[in-house]
Amino acid sequence: MSKIFYDRLIILEEIEVEIKNIAKTPEEKEELWSEIDEIVHHKLMGCVLEKLPKAHHHDFLQKFEKSPQDEGLFKFLTEKVGEDIEEFLKTETEKLKKELLQLIKGN
């Protein structure tokens, strides 16, 4: 599965609906999806790295490079951060969803 360890926390269905309403062709739709995907990865990884003490960045990146889909990364992160990283990312995802919806709807 082409997945990233935090995928199951990223549920942005409302954004998908908005894009489906705007895109006129399958190519347009996939291009817009791809832009969203790129924003999501930078935002989420940014959140992870902000929480994770700098001393552990290199270790984490090595693990991430080797196995970006491995949900075992949550265990590593939670241990090093000292709090439930999944809950933190869920909250950040909600914020990102609102931000993107606002951007799409042009408010």
Add this chain to the structure above:
Amino acid sequence: MKKPAATYQTIYRDKIDAEFLRNKLKLKNIEVRESFSQKFPEVNKFLVKRGIDLGKIREHSAKIIGAGVLSGTLLFAPPGGIKDIPPITELISSIKDSVGDNAGDIPQKLLIDLLKEVLPAKPRSLEASEEKKLEQVFEKVIGVRTRASLEGEHLNTTYGYIGAEQHLARYPGDTIVNHPKIAVGDEGMAPGLGAWGYFTPSREKLSKSLEETEKWYAVVQTLYLPDWNKRSKYLREWYKYRKVLIVNTDNGNAVVAAIADSGPAAWTGKHFGGSPEVMEYLGGPRYKKGAVILFFVDDPENKVPLGPVDYNKLNLSGLALRQI
């Protein structure tokens, strides 16, 4: 009377189109990339050195997982662990023995029990050995010959979540008014076209077969295939209306569908999509999302019809004919 600013907002919203949104998202993308590089220069350096673009991390992930599938095993242990599964004939016997009444003889009950034995608790990438077991289960219990890998093609995942899709326009001018609908909870018509465009250029040319294709259509994530960009011409043809067997792993309901669109987006928590008819058959009118197995139907002579597989009525060797 509206203030000029409010009127402008209304026009602005009405006029929003894909090109406009694409530009807005591109700008946002640049902004988050720059912010990331400034905040984490050492991380950026690490990624650049290894040729990894964080925005395209799915491509990197697909390559790693693809390499694991090719070598016959995943490189890294999946979170759910892999069960040591006995041969299917042995499993069927043990399930039948453990069920005091004749429930083990009911194909659908037997299928649900077998899936519980073979599948991990939560959807994840399956090992080749797990997929082989499931192919045997589907052939023996449902009576449909399926393959997780067919003619060298394999989806990024065969066990994931399916979500409800809308009807697709079959020809120019097709609307929900003249489109068949399901009785309860119909999702309406998709505003855009499916990945392969209209099914036919005009209403007059809409054949019974194409009507069935749209009625029983499936959506798979072809756009995330690791070699999609390199082999898109071949893959587009290969996947167009390719028959798949979709099995609801909770209730054993099974349907044969034709791939007619690409998606859903990776950030929806879903891996497949189903037409209103597919979803209704899999889980009822209120079924909008659920775990399924999706395998290619191995049907070189095109004999397997699209639609529900009512396997409780099939006369399969070794299995009693009872319906639950």
